[in-house]
Amino acid sequence: MTMKIRPDEPIEEFARRFRAEHAEAPLGPVANKVLVDNDRVRIWELSLEPGEASSLHRHDLDYMVILLDGDRIAGIPGPASTRGGRAADVVPGRVAYLKRGDTEWAVNIGDKPYRELLIELKDSSST
16 A cells, blocks of 8 residues: 655645545564564564555563665554654664554655664563
């Protein structure tokens, strides 16, 4: 699925348009490909061409994102979410820690291919 952000379009308006067009999307995987899956972590690779969106997905685990390539990325909350869309410049090598939560799409709103590694942190039973 693809959808381009309009020049100078606020991310809130793009998020509204995107959610309306994809409101019936089923939940899918967090990213394109699982690279590692063991009892402690699951590591995904996500690659998106300009204008391409990930599947609608839910983050059921806390996770870290390592940005590899690209220029602009957006997080568009799922249909039932009350939060707004968010956009960020891609800085290769930047790492972010995020809490589990709602459903969302990742959308490459930039002009370059986007790549990230996403590391899901599995809950420990020995806490």
